[in-house]
Amino acid sequence: MVKRVTIKDVAREAGTSYQTVSRIINNKPDVATDTRLRVLEVIEKLNYRPTMAATSRSNPKTHIMAIAISPFNEYLLYEGDPHLLRLIHGVDQALAIRNYSLLFSTIKITNDGKIDSRLLKRQFADGVIMRLSMDDRGQAAGILQEKGYPVVVIGYSNNKQIPSVHSDDENGGYTQAQHLLALGHKKFGIICGPAIDPATILRKQGFDRALVMSGLESRSVQCVTGNYSVEGGYNAVSKLLENDPELTAIVAFSDTMAIGAMQWLRENDYLVPSDISIIGYDDIPTAQRQDPQLTTIRIPSLEEGQQAVEVLFNLLDNHKLPKNEYILPVRLITRNSTAVQREK
Numbered sequence: 001m002v003k004r005v006t007i008k009d010v011a012r013e014a015g016t017s018y019q020t021v022s023r024i025i026n027n028k029p030d031v032a033t034d035t036r037l038r039v040l041e042v043i044e045k046l047n048y049r050p051t052m053a054a055t056s057r058s059n060p061k062t063h064i065m066a067i068a069i070s071p072f073n074e075y076l077l078y079e080g081d082p083h084l085l086r087l088i089h090g091v092d093q094a095l096a097i098r099n100y101s102l103l104f105s106t107i108k109i110t111n112d113g114k115i116d117s118r119l120l121k122r123q124f125a126d127g128v129i130m131r132l133s134m135d136d137r138g139q140a141a142g143i144l145q146e147k148g149y150p151v152v153v154i155g156y157s158n159n160k161q162i163p164s165v166h167s168d169d170e171n172g173g174y175t176q177a178q179h180l181l182a183l184g185h186k187k188f189g190i191i192c193g194p195a196i197d198p199a200t201i202l203r204k205q206g207f208d209r210a211l212v213m214s215g216l217e218s219r220s221v222q223c224v225t226g227n228y229s230v231e232g233g234y235n236a237v238s239k240l241l242e243n244d245p246e247l248t249a250i251v252a253f254s255d256t257m258a259i260g261a262m263q264w265l266r267e268n269d270y271l272v273p274s275d276i277s278i279i280g281y282d283d284i285p286t287a288q289r290q291d292p293q294l295t296t297i298r299i300p301s302l303e304e305g306q307q308a309v310e311v312l313f314n315l316l317d318n319h320k321l322p323k324n325e326y327i328l329p330v331r332l333i334t335r336n337s338t339a340v341q342r343e344k
Contacts, residue, residue: 005047064124065091066128068130088305107140169202179295190224255284
C-alpha cells in the first residue's frame with residue numbers, strides 16, 4: 001500500500017515547519033512569498049492532498065466534491081447560461097443526498113502546458129467533475145487524474161481513460177431534421193455552433209443522416225456559424241436567406257441562436273412559422289416565452305449533473321464502471337415555431 005504523504009513530509013521537503021505549511025494550505029496571509037511558492041511547488045511535486053487536518057484526522061475524506069469549469073464556461077456562468085446552471089444544480093442535488101458539499105473552481109492549461117487551478121493548490125476535494133471547454137478535449141482532466149483525483153467529464157473527452165457524461169447530440173440533430181421533414185420541408189438552412197465543438201459536429205451528422213434516409217442531398221444544406229449567441233443567430237439567418245431566399249425552415253443548434261434568428265425574421269417582415277419554420281436546441285426557459293413559442297430539442301441538463309455524480313462516487317468507491325461513456329437521451333418539444341410547409 002502506498003504511504004500517504006503527510007503535512008510533515010511536505011514541511012521536511014520544503015525546509016520549513018509543518019505549522020507554516022498549514023498556514024499556506026489555509027491561505028493565511030502572513031507567510032513570505034518565496035516560502036509560499038516553495039511549499040506549493042512541493043505540495044504539487046509530492047501530490048499531497050490535505051485531509052481536513054485540518055478538520056478531522058480520524059476521517060481522511062473531505063466530504064467535498066469539486067466542479068471545475070474552464071474560463072469559457074465561466075463566461076457562460078456569468079451570462080446565466082441555463083444549461084450550465086441546471087447542470088450545476090443537478091450536481092448539487094446529487095451531492096446533497098450523499099451529505100457532500102460542492103466546491104467551484106476554474107481550471108485552465110497554461111501556455112507551458114501546466115494546469116492552473118486552485119484545486120491543486122488547496123486540494124480540499126475528494127473528486128472532480130469537469131465541464132470542458134471546446135478547445136480542451138481532456139488534457140486538464142488527465143492532469144488532475146494523474147494527481148490522484150477521481151475525475152468525471154461532462155462533455156466530450158479524447159482521453160478514453162476518463163469517464164464522460166453527455167447528451168445524445170447525434171440523435172438530437174437527427175430528430176430536428178425528422179420533425180421538419182415530417183412537416184414537408186425540403187429546403188433548410190442551419191445555424192451551427194463553432195466548427196471545433198463536438199456537439200456541433202454530431203448534431204450535423206445526425207441531421208445529414210435523416211436527410212440521406214429521406215433521399216435528400218445533405219451537401220446542399222447551408223451552414224452558418226452562430227457561436228451559440230443571440231447576436232450570432234441574428235446575423236447568421238440573414239446570410240442564410242441572402243444565399244437562398246427560398247428556404248422554408250431554419251435549424252439552430254441552440255435556442256439562443258434560434259431566438260436571435262426569430263428577432264431578425266420579425267424585423268424583416270417574415271412570419272414564423274407561416275413563412276419560415278424554426279427549431280432550436282436546449283429547451284432553455286425563455287424558449288416557451290417567445291412569440292411564437294419555440295419548438296426545440298430538450299437536453300437533460302439536470303440529469304447530466306446527477307449522472308456525473310453517480311459515476312464519480314463509483315470511482316471513489318473503486319467500483320468497476322460498466323462503461324466509460326454515458327450518453328443521455330434528448331427529447332423533441334413541439335411548440336408553435338414550426339408548421340406544415342405551405343405551397344409557395
